Amino acid sequence: MTSLNDAFTQLLEALKMxxxxxxxxxxxxxxxxxxxxxxxxxxxxxxxxxxxRLNDQGFKTQEYSFARQLPRLAAKNVLVNKSLGLEAKSPxxxxxxxxxSSRLLQQLTGAAGEKLAADIITRFGGAGDNSVLLxxxxxxxHPAVRIGTIENQLTQSFKGPVIVFYPGQRTAKYALKFLGxxxxxxxxxxxxxxxxx
Numbered sequence: 001m002t003s004l005n006d007a008f009t010q011l012l013e014a015l016k017m018x019x020x021x022x023x024x025x026x027x028x029x030x031x032x033x034x035x036x037x038x039x040x041x042x043x044x045x046x047x048x049x050x051x052x053r054l055n056d057q058g059f060k061t062q063e064y065s066f067a068r069q070l071p072r073l074a075a076k077n078v079l080v081n082k083s084l085g086l087e088a089k090s091p092x093x094x095x096x097x098x099x100x101s102s103r104l105l106q107q108l109t110g111a112a113g114e115k116l117a118a119d120i121i122t123r124f125g126g127a128g129d130n131s132v133l134l135x136x137x138x139x140x141x142h143p144a145v146r147i148g149t150i151e152n153q154l155t156q157s158f159k160g161p162v163i164v165f166y167p168g169q170r171t172a173k174y175a176l177k178f179l180g181x182x183x184x185x186x187x188x189x190x191x192x193x194x195x196x197x
Contacts, residue, residue, distance in 0.1 A: 004042060007033055007195040008050050014191060015132070015161055016057060029161045030151055030190035037167040037179050039195065040139060047136065047165075059132045064120055067137035113149025120150070121157055131160040139167050142179060151190060170194040 002010075011031050018029065035043055051061045124133050138147055147164065154162060169177040170192050 001196045002194060004033075004035060004039060004046060004195040007035070007193045008046070008053075011163065011193040012053060012057065014193070015054075015059075015163075018161060029158070030155060030164065031161065032164045032166045032176070032190050032192045034166045034168060034170045034176060034192050034194040036169070036195070037139070040167050043165055043167075044136075047134070051134070054132055059130055061132050061134055062124055063134045063136055064124065065137045065140075066116075066135070067140040069116070069119065070140055113146060114153060117150045117153030120154065124160075125158060133158075133160060133162045135162060135164045138165065139179065147178065155190075164190070166192075 011033055015031060033043075047063075051063075054061050120133070120135075124131075135147075135150075141147060147166070151164070166176065167179055169180050171177055173192070176192065
């Protein structure tokens with residue numbers, strides 16, 4: 001079993017070695033710290049310590065919290081607002097929601113994800129190699145956006161490394177289950193480190 005701190009230490013070591021290794025997916029700059037959703041509060045408590053560890057290694061950290069940014073973007077963007085409104089209009093189990101409106105959900109969440117990625121790139125895209133962007137509070141994306149959409153946009157145009165704090169499960173080398181109940185998604189191009197304890 002791997003603790004949160006052990007998983008973060010493994011991630012930090014990979015981040016320091018990123019110029020010496022090649023990720024077979026072609027996108028070495030995105031790293032996921034995957035943790036059980038019930039440890040989300042502990043991740044929030046540890047975040048300031050992890051930022052200090054990154055700073056001690058010479059990295060400049062910047063944070064993008066989805067919990068803080070989604071309301072601002074929803075107020076300015078109709079697609080993000082509609083995507084966030086899906087849950088309020090028809091709360092139902094996730095599997096039923098995907099089956100009932102998968103095409104609409106995909107259209108809305110894809111467009112909303114692209115808007116979020118554009119916001120991240122606009123705000124942090126000019127950061128250098130020693131800047132590390134921390135994407136936090138991913139649980140706020142449920143059910144509006146899938147992080148995979150955002151990751152795809154970032155890997156195409158973002159320069160510095162990104163650490164994604166991901167509440168969910170790792171089911172294979174490049175496959176994750178968001179919040180532990182979404183369908184498995186194997187389209188991630190990133191490197192994953194999982195806390196299991």
